[in-house]
Amino acid sequence: MRDPGRDSDDALHPADPERPRRITRKAVLRAALAATAAVPVALIGGPALARTFTPDAGPVPLTPACDDGDHPTPEQTEGPYFKPASPERTSLLEPGMPGTRLTVTGYVFGRACLPVTGALLDFWQADANGAYDNVRYRLRGHQYTDSRGSFALTTIVPGLYPGRTRHIHVKVQAPGRPVLTTQLYFPNEPRNNTDAIFDARLLMAVRDGGGGREAAFDFVLDLPQEPGPGPTPTGTPPPGGAWTAGTAYRAGERVVYGGRGYVCLQPHTAQRGWEPPSVPALWRAA
Numbered sequence: 001m002r003d004p005g006r007d008s009d010d011a012l013h014p015a016d017p018e019r020p021r022r023i024t025r026k027a028v029l030r031a032a033l034a035a036t037a038a039v040p041v042a043l044i045g046g047p048a049l050a051r052t053f054t055p056d057a058g059p060v061p062l063t064p065a066c067d068d069g070d071h072p073t074p075e076q077t078e079g080p081y082f083k084p085a086s087p088e089r090t091s092l093l094e095p096g097m098p099g100t101r102l103t104v105t106g107y108v109f110g111r112a113c114l115p116v117t118g119a120l121l122d123f124w125q126a127d128a129n130g131a132y133d134n135v136r137y138r139l140r141g142h143q144y145t146d147s148r149g150s151f152a153l154t155t156i157v158p159g160l161y162p163g164r165t166r167h168i169h170v171k172v173q174a175p176g177r178p179v180l181t182t183q184l185y186f187p188n189e190p191r192n193n194t195d196a197i198f199d200a201r202l203l204m205a206v207r208d209g210g211g212g213r214e215a216a217f218d219f220v221l222d223l224p225q226e227p228g229p230g231p232t233p234t235g236t237p238p239p240g241g242a243w244t245a246g247t248a249y250r251a252g253e254r255v256v257y258g259g260r261g262y263v264c265l266q267p268h269t270a271q272r273g274w275e276p277p278s279v280p281a282l283w284r285a286a
């Protein structure tokens with residue numbers, strides 16, 4: 001008999017803190033998508049700052065890289081509380097619902113790092129008190145990625161329940177493909193260190209904002225795709241010097257990084273971990 005207070009731990013995926021941080025093709029694509037996305041760049045790009053740089057704890061392990069197709073998002077146990085046939089909705093908020101407001105935004109990519117349109121994301125989570133609604137569909141809902149492969153969920157920060165760290169459950173499925181069942185985690189949670197299911201590769205980038213918390217996570221599905229031309233550098237580099245850590249950049253300034261030009265979107269002092277392809281909140285591909 002499964003302990004109802006604890007998800008089963010039959011799908012452990014140990015973290016890989018030694019995985020080198022790389023500028024991935026996905027990061028470049030994400031920057032390009034953010035530059036043309038209908039939703040505000042700050043909403044998409046901002047949390048990436050948290051993903052790539054934490055002043056006190058060092059670099060957070062990135063969501064699995066999507067540069068060579070070998071690292072799809074890890075699977076995790078479904079746990080005891082999944083319920084099929086959730087309503088289609090992007091907001092799980094209800095009038096009077098207690099809790100800290102949370103938005104989760106991101107993209108769904110395939111193995112070639114191309115966005116997946118029409119991917120189904122089905123979220124379920126505990127309420128602010130750590131309880132699941134197993135009778136109705138409170139804090140459960142599904143949605144589909146748009147033509148850019150992006151999704152946006154509005155909800156609350158889930159509460160803690162015995163035996164687990166803070167998490168959100170999700171199933172992700174590209175049209176006609178197998179379901180990826182996994183969980184998303186919050187950085188700097190004390191229980192991350194003691195939860196046997198926790199996987200640092202599933203950490204969201206989270207920051208304060210929007211009257212609560214803003215989180216970002218990109219899924220990489222084990223989905224074959226025909227690689228497109230990609231945002232590879234071509235022709236003469238645009239004007240501007242090489243990106244340099246320690247330099248104070250102003251909005252509108254141009255730099256070259258990795259053979260590609262970028263335009264600064266907001267003033268900041270450059271530092272390692274904020275290389276232009278990694279922080280679409282700060283740099284847009286020129």
Ligand SMILES: [Fe+2]
Binds near residue numbers: 007079081164167169
């Ligand atoms: Fe759970």
